[in-house]
Amino acid sequence: MEIYTSKQIMQAFRPELAAALIREGLIAYSAGQVQLPPAQHIKFDAIEADCVIKSGYMEGDKVFTVKVSSGFYQNPQQGLASNHGMLIVFSAHTGVPLALLLDKGWLTAQRTAVAGRLVAEVMAPEQVEAIGIVGTGLQAHLQLEALGEVLDCRQVWVWGRHEASLQAFCQHFAEQGFEVRPTMDAQQLAAACRYIVTCTPSAHPLLKAEWIAPGTHITAVGADRKGKQELSSALVALADVLVADCVAQSLEFGEFSHAFEAGLIRQEHIAELGNVLAGKLPGRLQSHDITIADLTGLAIQDVQIAKSILLAQQ
Amino acid sequence: MEIYTSKQIMQAFRPELAAALIREGLIAYSAGQVQLPPAQHIKFDAIEADCVIKSGYMEGDKVFTVKVSSGFYQNPQQGLASNHGMLIVFSAHTGVPLALLLDKGWLTAQRTAVAGRLVAEVMAPEQVEAIGIVGTGLQAHLQLEALGEVLDCRQVWVWGRHEASLQAFCQHFAEQGFEVRPTMDAQQLAAACRYIVTCTPSAHPLLKAEWIAPGTHITAVGADRKGKQELSSALVALADVLVADCVAQSLEFGEFSHAFEAGLIRQEHIAELGNVLAGKLPGRLQSHDITIADLTGLAIQDVQIAKSILLAQQ
Structure with missing residues (x-):
């Protein structure tokens, strides 16, 4: 069994290869050709x-x-990372562990950012004069880097709550x-941008329906569990095209769940x-469509990005 | 993170320490103080x-x-073990992986054999003139070794289907x-033994109600999934005391499930x-009681036996 450190993984990462494999994985998932047992959760309430x-x-x-993914949110207080998770790759022919x-x-x-990039390939408007990034954390950085691989636009607005992180992002x-303008006013970002990615842990909507111009695409990646929401339910209901990496998850805890529970959208409205x-x-029918993609994350992305690291090393 | 090979694990194994920790884990489980998310299953049908x-x-x-536990049953054809699984121990304070x-x-x-030993401590009749082991595989060996730690009896009968494996066991x-007598007639074993352990992958009952004398204890460890059965439903219904490591599992797929589905026993009849x-x-009320323990296996045993290896190494 080969062991890859964080550093070796970062060096071996190839965005094109990861995108090709994750694309293949998501297609197989929607075609019913993937086994994804329900996730296990352990909680350490204290x-x-x-x-x-x-x-x-x-x-x-x-x-x-x-994949074992842990979040120990008091770790940074003692100088440790919050997440010490790992991926283990096994042979499907013998069960032998191949790589840790x-x-x-x-x-x-990264696999979440790659999914954001794949969305852009099939849902972006023809003309994007400015990209809007809502959030300034790691995922915000990775999403813009991934978009840079497939969109020509280099004009960017970034929204955040803190001056220092906005400046650092810019x-x-x-x-x-990139030419990046910072703002603490999400409406200003929405007015300027036809391609928006929301990547915050917000529990309350950051974008409202009345702010969004026709022809805008929004990718929402923040709502990875119950209680999170980045887009208003009215905005979700207004959209012409709704796409989710996993329809079942988006209705259970993702961005679409709020509009679904309020009876504003039906499951048949969502494409996978x-x-x-x-x-x-289709990811987009007409140029003035408002389109939304909700990414809640699927373990097949983990499988495929792990494979991309192993392949890049060979 | 420390990595332990198979050989290092075998050398570090301390039966007494493992038994003490697994005992603690099973007690905590029955007291509702253990988190055990539902198991994940991946199948490779081809x-x-x-x-x-x-x-x-x-x-x-x-x-x-x-714990990742794999069974690739064609592996031995190419000279590989069927199971290449592993246990990973993480800190519950930081999420950092401590040991692989x-x-x-x-x-x-081993943890299955340890559970068998713990059963003997609380359910064995006072006088055991002969132990009966039904099966000749690895688990049959481990069960008798583990019983040897807590029962004085050295007279043993072993049942199997193949002359060669019976001879090897003896x-x-x-x-x-030990003084071990082989037999291919399970009724002969049942007549001679007041403490019986069944450890086979049988899909059909091997022991019948009318063969079992008053005062006999039986531990059944083979039925670890649907479709397996070592004891007849009439025998389970006849028993005075029924004990399961996990009542829910024993009713779902364990040895007690068949009698339960046939309406011969009720959930309240089973002690954990x-x-x-x-x-x-109580594990036994009177000397003439027929008692049965059904061991389907719990992940808390894995947690505790892993801890016993780490502690033994310190």
């Missing part, structure tokens, strides 16, 4: 911590993967050739990303 | 293989554990001071092993 265990296998593949990827959650962050991307990537369903 | 992922955490403990135990299923086999234990070990419920 110290504000949890652990999630996910596993996945694409039928006929050479490998399967188990000690990524500390980095691959989970400076980081200025060095990569794998079917859009496969060309079976 | 090659007769499967993988089970279990995790467990005892409230307030320093560690939690994830590459036990290839050995600890699962010879192995003769070297350890942790409660018997804690002294809250």
